[in-house]
Amino acid sequence: MSRVVVTGLGVLAPNGNGTDDYWSNTLAGKSGIAPISLYDASRYPCTLAGEVPGFDAEVRVPGKLRAQTDHMTHLALAATEAALADAQADPAAFGEYEMGVVTANSSGGTVFGQRELEKLWSKGPEHVGAYMAVAWFYAATTGQISIRHKMRGPCGVLVAEQAGGLDAIGHAVRQVRREGLRLIVTGGTDASLSPAGLTAQLTTGLLSHRSDPHRAYLPFDRAAAGYVPGQGGAVLLLEDYGSAVKRGAPRLYGEIAGYAAGFDPGSRHVLPRVIVKALTAAGAGPDDVDVVFADALGDFAADRQEARALRELFGPRGVPVTAPKTMTGRLYAGGGPLDVASALLAIRDQVIPPTVNVADPVPGDELDLVLGEPRPAPVRTALVVARGFGGFCTAIVVRALP
Amino acid sequence: MSTFTLENLKEIMQSCADQDSNPVDLSRNFLDVPFKELDFDSLAVLEIATRVQQEIGVRISDDAVAEMTTPQAVLDYVNRESVA
Incomplete structure (x- = not known):
């Protein structure tokens, strides 16, 4: 392919x-x-x-x-x-x-x-x-x-x-x-x-x-x-x-290495499946992922669903998670592409952009949120997650070229 | 009612055209040149008709717009309707 x-x-x-x-x-x-x-x-x-x-x-x-x-x-x-x-x-x-x-x-x-x-x-x-x-x-x-x-x-x-x-x-x-x-x-x-x-x-x-x-x-x-x-x-x-x-x-x-989409108005079970499918399409596993650009809806129930999916797949605090969209607001159709652009720039500069304003993360989420400051890190593979109102759910794996 | 002149039509056509990359040359005799050749597509002609309607208050039916293949046809229609 x-x-x-x-x-x-x-x-x-x-x-x-x-x-x-x-x-x-x-x-x-x-x-x-x-x-x-x-x-x-x-x-x-x-x-x-x-x-x-x-x-x-x-x-x-x-x-x-x-x-x-x-x-x-x-x-x-x-x-x-x-x-x-x-x-x-x-x-x-x-x-x-x-x-x-x-x-x-x-x-x-x-x-x-x-x-x-x-x-x-x-x-x-x-x-x-x-x-x-x-x-x-x-x-x-x-x-x-x-x-x-x-x-x-x-x-x-x-x-x-x-x-x-x-x-x-x-x-x-x-x-x-x-x-x-x-x-x-x-x-x-x-x-x-x-x-x-x-x-x-x-x-x-x-x-x-x-x-x-x-x-x-x-x-x-x-x-x-x-x-x-x-x-x-x-x-x-x-x-x-x-x-x-x-x-x-x-x-x-x-490269755009993997893509998968699913649909579930409840959105509880589809998210982990979609992420696994996108990783599989990229020939990658959870251990390969260096950063997750989260959907980060800002809704209590939806945030818990996303946190749980990431915790189950990557382990507690198992992968850096960020939401630079806290600086732009949600951009709807423009949001996913902007996150993909950010992921590619993170790969170029070997740095994870921060999530801003979040000061009191829900402890039970056990997410390794990149808060306040950018974090220098080896970034070769990035996962971008997006959910759309009504039950749309999509994940893309972006990877540095060998 | 004010009369609709060639100058009025030119003005409307200019405002519907792409002045930056593709200005319409309305100095030459363009009246019988089909809109297509002047680089006005069907939507652009509909837009011209809409503007003409707004300026002179003459109602132009969709069928009539479809028959407006040249600037001359627009003038003829308007003048005919204005008199009637």
Whole structure:
């Protein structure tokens, strides 16, 4: 089976505009969680979020395309440009059918959608823009990346809330192998920070209602009270290993070595199985794993389920566990890809990024949480776990190249 | 009702076009050039029709939009409907 490697990263996260910015802030423990600035959130129960700082769509996205797409797609288009530049990959140098696009999406284009729906009920149907027909769809981002870069091979979108981003990467790997692609754009970005986007999520009861950015999202902590939402994510460029070496790709961050997914609304039994399956697919065992990037929902019951699965598989305090998403909030479809990017950077720099703000971990969890400070450590194999609302559960194993 | 002129249409077309990488050349005689050749896809034509509706208050049916294959066809439709 051919090796599929990551050759380019494009990161747009609440604590970092660009991969280098994100990584240095993450290692420094700098959080991007703050009061919502995009709209007046003072009368809503959720007032905090992670917004991508200093992202100017007018500079990063061409005019016509900007008007035709939602902010989630603006972020993805810019992240794709960054990933292509990082990999020094010019799409024109590839065959159009040798390239594909598989992204994940969770919320759809809620900012665009809300704006046009407001026109619908306040002014009438003739005032709704034509691009409402495509801009708020889950598949809009994949479609626009495909059109922009003439990537005409297999394209698709995965929708599984926070698990979807890892599912997209898993499917992208499958498409490279099955269709013999040379290059595929994958990952995801979400941007549901609008009144409609967040109100739709209130019924889950999982959003944190706290107003102190340092106390709002505390996974594995006794004071856990839900999670803070964020926008952004990461786009990854995947290539067939042989093809990447042949064209002289400047960086091989690592390989996507194993992937597995399961579904169980109870989520109690599926998580350990999915992790074992992903490790088996990578030809690895628990002893090989140097770090776990946890799902870290911040919900008491869900945190205990994840802690138990990790404790049973790796033993008490058997593996370093971290959740840099405590600095970004949960990014939905963008969350898994951002964790995979972090895992690859951890492998590059031999350092585990920290979990912030968690001060009082639940003792019975017996997790070796990397708290407050980054931890230098040999990192060769990383496990990334993500769960999506409703029962989605996915794991990916990322590994350094030999 | 104000009349809908060639200049109005040009303005709308410019705002629907990609000014950065693919500006529309509306200096030459473009009225009978099919939208497709001007790099306006079907959604872009629908967007033009939507903007025209908003500006002059003339209702344009979906069937009528489908027949608007050139800028001239848009002008003809609007002028016909405005008179009626």
